[in-house]
Amino acid sequence: MTTTEFTATDPSHSPRTGQATAGPAHTPAAAVAAAVASAAGAFPVVSTVTPAERRRWMEAVAGALEAHADGLVALAEEETALGEERLRGELLRGARNMRYYAAAGEGGAWLRARVQTVPGPPPVDLRRADLPIGPVAVFGASNFPFQFGVLGHDTCSALAAGCPVVVKAHPAHPRLSVRLAEIARAALAEAGAPSGTFSLVVGFEAGLALVDAPEIAAVAFTGSQAGGMALVERARRRPAPIPVYAEMGTVNPVLLTPAATAAPGRAGEIAAAFVESFTLGVGQYCTKPGLLLAPRGSGVVEAVAGRAAGARGGWLLTRGIAAAYADGLRALEAAGGEVLATGLGEDGGYSARPAVLRVAIGDLREGTPFTEECFGPVALVAEYDTLQEAYAALARLRPSLAGSVYGGGAADPDLAEAVARVAAQVGRVVVDGPCNGVVTEDAMHHGGPWPSTSDPRATSVGAEALARFTRPVAYQNVPDAALPPALRDSNPWRIPRCADSH
Amino acid sequence: MTTTEFTATDPSHSPRTGQATAGPAHTPAAAVAAAVASAAGAFPVVSTVTPAERRRWMEAVAGALEAHADGLVALAEEETALGEERLRGELLRGARNMRYYAAAGEGGAWLRARVQTVPGPPPVDLRRADLPIGPVAVFGASNFPFQFGVLGHDTCSALAAGCPVVVKAHPAHPRLSVRLAEIARAALAEAGAPSGTFSLVVGFEAGLALVDAPEIAAVAFTGSQAGGMALVERARRRPAPIPVYAEMGTVNPVLLTPAATAAPGRAGEIAAAFVESFTLGVGQYCTKPGLLLAPRGSGVVEAVAGRAAGARGGWLLTRGIAAAYADGLRALEAAGGEVLATGLGEDGGYSARPAVLRVAIGDLREGTPFTEECFGPVALVAEYDTLQEAYAALARLRPSLAGSVYGGGAADPDLAEAVARVAAQVGRVVVDGPCNGVVTEDAMHHGGPWPSTSDPRATSVGAEALARFTRPVAYQNVPDAALPPALRDSNPWRIPRCADSH
Known part of the structure; x- marks a missing residue:
């Protein structure tokens, strides 16, 4: 008898019958640590390649989602009973979202780059940008397995902002979660992204280990009040607390x-x-x-x-x-x-x-x-x-x-x-209309005051969603070659920037 | 013998001698509640007058600061021993900061207004803006009685963003705090601002009551690790938690x-x-x-x-x-x-x-x-x-x-x-220079990862400082007359807006 016989799993259930089938094994602590280390190792690359390159990676994932639509929809239907038509529509919207965030990432407005000469004497060269914050842990929702799941808004917006992502599989659709991660990892690898760009872990304990991992710089969550606030609390108790963007919802x-x-x-x-x-x-x-x-x-x-x-x-x-x-x-x-x-x-x-x-x-x-x-x-x-x-x-x-x-x-x-x-x-x-449709557009705000979210400034949908995974840095009198590309004189990424206000 | 004989005070100390002189009495609980209620009562006005009107109010305060410079500098010197020259320079910079934020407020970029028509059928009219969040509690710093004190960056940026402010006096300069508040309140009243636009409370218990008050929507703090984290913790334990922007600092x-x-x-x-x-x-x-x-x-x-x-x-x-x-x-x-x-x-x-x-x-x-x-x-x-x-x-x-x-x-x-x-x-x-000068400019970022601040995205200096006191709201298919002015077709405030990305 070996210990592996006791490995816990996330069984997969059919909502139509309540019957369970075998699901993926929980990720052991060492493998969670490896996933997080891999994400941290990928960060210097993911955060500094051109936004156009990240767009290419993400479009590869979007294409793979569409290419595997039949199998994914069937699997999602087994685990969610939401109906094939709804699920196919959601998958296609999910692929479209991926492309939307990829384009928003390349667009570069999210960097809020600003270049300024403060009059002297002596004049001061002052520049600021919202730079990628680091590896992000994503906890997707049960109810939208494609749009708010493993490859949903949170994952898309974090990748677009230059942050590697580690997702925790949702126990409501564990087999779909694993399959989505396989497809994404294969597409990313083929597109040339570092292997730590994206990964998945399974199991409750693995999720906690993810929030606790020192390399993780932010957490995104979609789900219940209880789940969201538990993560907020967990992240607060870390030696170095990190932001948790929990989208929860009320009445x-x-x-x-x-x-x-x-x-x-x-x-x-x-x-x-x-x-x-x-x-x-x-x-x-x-x-x-x-x-x-x-x-x-x-x-x-x-x-x-x-x-x-x-x-x-x-x-x-x-x-x-x-x-x-x-x-x-x-x-x-x-x-x-x-x-x-x-x-x-x-x-x-x-x-x-x-x-x-x-x-x-x-x-x-x-x-x-x-x-x-x-x-x-x-x-x-x-x-x-x-x-x-x-x-x-x-x-x-x-x-x-x-x-x-x-x-x-x-x-x-x-x-x-x-x-x-x-x-x-x-x-x-x-x-004069229902409030439950959330379109993925620049002017969308999908957030709200506590307790609908844990941060009243954050949105999990739309162009502003990238802001959650950034941190501003100011550069003062830094020679051009030592600046991040977004702030160099030549503006190599051709992003919109605010110039001098003087 | 009446109970008023036992009223606690914040004594004023001379750093040069350690000697105490009488300082202001602690604000009783009922008066804190009244100040907060007054701020909440003023919010519908402060948040909806034109940014140009708020600019006028703030410029009146800046002018009053300069007009009272001699007395304020002398009082600050008694309580801080930072030197009259330094303090006079700081006061003048404080007045300039007030005008900077007033202008930034009127400029309106902080509203991040966006107006979009999402193609149909049927087309959806979607608009978003970062709107004032509500009354803000400010806990100023000991070390910069003008630039980071009662009328410092936090107060200025909150007012500029349309939020009434209640400041807690700093025990390192209680008499100066009270005097600054008197001057500001008189200038605001003369300029026509509602009386709840700005007020001051004194004492540790008054500060806690401020953080606990249900009407307070956000807290800004500048000071020590211990003080900042205590406020973060206090705000977290409210029935409805609110954001605390604590700027703390390390090595x-x-x-x-x-x-x-x-x-x-x-x-x-x-x-x-x-x-x-x-x-x-x-x-x-x-x-x-x-x-x-x-x-x-x-x-x-x-x-x-x-x-x-x-x-x-x-x-x-x-x-x-x-x-x-x-x-x-x-x-x-x-x-x-x-x-x-x-x-x-x-x-x-x-x-x-x-x-x-x-x-x-x-x-x-x-x-x-x-x-x-x-x-x-x-x-x-x-x-x-x-x-x-x-x-x-x-x-x-x-x-x-x-x-x-x-x-x-x-x-x-x-x-x-x-x-x-x-x-x-x-x-x-x-x-190639020291890092301790913080200029009040659009490209400044005065913040940092935890534990230097409680929110790695926030800055307490510069144009982005206003963002802390806002909350995005999206408006979908809302008739023009029912929109906030910042989002109306006529753009009555003449603020920069992002139009359709389609």
């Missing part, structure tokens, strides 16, 4: 102004959009609208209940999420939430049915389950008598990643204040 | 390449600059060069010792700093530091003499006092046999705010690597 509000439902049929349209939005992906979105605040008597609440009764759920991603969903529903009811409707379900496994609960607006406050994220296809509805009452309730919610306002058009006298009130609580506010 | 290294002293007389020049630099302001700079790494046999160490023996110290700011300096010197000696020279002192009070200690390069490592900041006019010198040995020692230091490299000119074959090695450990690297 995203949807506010209707009194004029929102004035037009005929509008209540039904808003209700339909809301139900579609909170049941999308079986409610497993960090931007799921979790609470609708509507004027009393608008008919929207009844329309939501009616729609939800006919809405179909699906299988949740894991046994843990399914159990938390059932517990969450019970807690919401126990706290006074009134079940208005329960939708349709699937059979077996981790199936979950949509649910809508009515809450008295005064009960929306800290210390109740109504302000906590309940992952899955459930939403709360509350009615207000005055907008002031709705604004007061909004201010008692935990800040969130996103929120929506439905109004009566640009002439709605309440719209500006409603938008401002929601904006004060969220990272992104959407008018 | 700033100075590295000489082998070619640095090749030219005749160069060793003496470098030594003179080093001694002047580490004794400036009685060594009370967070950017004080604390360690010189020189090639063995270059003669620099002997020249430093010779210079230091003739250098004059002065009075340290507080009894606590004086005691810590004495303890620090004892600890450095006990750990094996060899005193090469002791300079001249003053009589009485908190006087301190310069000191230079030689350390074996192998002893520079974590767990020794050699890697810890010793505030005051002391510096370490260590000799290396090979640059690799020096680089290894550098990597064992705690990262710092700044560092210097002295080389043999642009043709020095070691210069580029020496700069890169120092840059990997610091926030700013200077070639």
Whole structure:
């Protein structure tokens, strides 16, 4: 009997049946240390090759993702039950994201390079840039295996900013995680990237070892409050603490102004959009609208209940999420939430049915389950008598990643204040539409005040996502040849730079 | 007998004699709460008036500083003993800084405004900006009563970014703190700013109450490791944690390449600059060069010792700093530091003499006092046999705010690597000059990796300092009238914006 027989694994589960199949073995401590050392060894190369070269590496990965789409989608479907169509779309968006970040990296605006001569005597040559911070540990999400997973936004933006990445495999899709890493490593190797540019470790202990590793300079996480805050705490206790960018999520509000439902049929349209939005992906979105605040008597609440009764759920991603969903529903009811409707379900496994609960607006406050994220296809509805009452309730919610306002058009006298009130609580506010679509664009902000994230300045999507993996350095009177390329007189990377403000 | 007889105060001390005079009373809890409530009440105005209006407010404060220069300098001299000339220069620089941040605020680049149409169907109107985060608590430094004090960089950059400020008075200069606050409040009131725009509280407990206040959205601190980390910890334990931007400082290294002293007389020049630099302001700079790494046999160490023996110290700011300096010197000696020279002192009070200690390069490592900041006019010198040995020692230091490299000119074959090695450990690297001057310019970075600051991305000086007091918000399909002015089609503030990348 050897010790290897006791090696733990991450078993792979089918959400449709709950049945387990063999998954990858946990990465032993020595192999985690080797992965981190390899990343640290690659850093001097990854951080100093031209951004155009890194773009080439990343485009090779994007191409490989597309080339392996069929197998990856099938594997993802086995482990997530999110549906092949959705998963194929997500994979293609994931490949597009990889190219987006590669281009943003080459574009170089993220370096915020600035070259200045401070008038003397004697004049001072002063230059600054946001330079790559070092190897980054990435903990991807369960719910978007491609866009927020092993090769998701965090990995893409770290690589684009010149940082090697070590990913911890998600236990909700361990086999997919390993396969994605194999494909990425092969593509990177073929493109000429150092082998430490990207690697994967498996297992809870391996994840902790990653956060503890002295070579790791920053951590990115997408997932639950509990998981995110545990990593924040872990990183804080290191001898040298490092930034943790945890995107967690809470209850995203949807506010209707009194004029929102004035037009005929509008209540039904808003209700339909809301139900579609909170049941999308079986409610497993960090931007799921979790609470609708509507004027009393608008008919929207009844329309939501009616729609939800006919809405179909699906299988949740894991046994843990399914159990938390059932517990969450019970807690919401126990706290006074009134079940208005329960939708349709699937059979077996981790199936979950949509649910809508009515809450008295005064009960929306800290210390109740109504302000906590309940992952899955459930939403709360509350009615207000005055907008002031709705604004007061909004201010008692935990800040969130996103929120929506439905109004009566640009002439709605309440719209500006409603938008401002929601904006004060969220990272992104959407008018007249659902808040759960996050597009990968320069003007996106996917973040928000604590506890929706651990850093209110950080976004995990869009061009500004690279900033998380940089650290500014100023160079004073440094001869040209000793400057990093981004700051040399000849501007060899042809990046945008701010020149003298004098 | 009434309870007011027991009210605690911050007594004011003369560093020259150690004698105390009466200082301001500690702010009671109710008054701290009132100051914070007033700041929160002012936030909707301060954050939404035009940046030009805020500039006008801040310029009024700058003018008032200059108008009251004589009285302020005299008061500062009584409480700091830093010398009237230095203090007058610092006050004038402080007023100039106030105008710099006011102009940066009006310039609007800090908003990072971006307006984008994402192609459809249907097209999505997506806009983002870094908006003011809310009321900011500022804990100023002991050593720069004007530039890093009540109206220093943190206060200026928070106001410029549209955030009301509540400052905690520094116990090293409590009467000056109160006077500065009076002058600022009067100038702001006269300029038409809401009364909650700026206020001051006094006392340790008042400072803690400030960090705990739910209305406070961010904390800025300049000072010691212990003080900064205590605030970081305090803010973390709030029900809703907030960012703490603590600028702390460690041992700033100075590295000489082998070619640095090749030219005749160069060793003496470098030594003179080093001694002047580490004794400036009685060594009370967070950017004080604390360690010189020189090639063995270059003669620099002997020249430093010779210079230091003739250098004059002065009075340290507080009894606590004086005691810590004495303890620090004892600890450095006990750990094996060899005193090469002791300079001249003053009589009485908190006087301190310069000191230079030689350390074996192998002893520079974590767990020794050699890697810890010793505030005051002391510096370490260590000799290396090979640059690799020096680089290894550098990597064992705690990262710092700044560092210097002295080389043999642009043709020095070691210069580029020496700069890169120092840059990997610091926030700013200077070639052929001291690292303790921090100019208030757009390209400045005054920050550094932990433990020199609590956030490696943050700077407390320069245009990027405003970013600390902002939070990005994205607006999706929001009608023009409901957008914040910075993002409206008409761009009423005439700020630079990134338009469509498509």
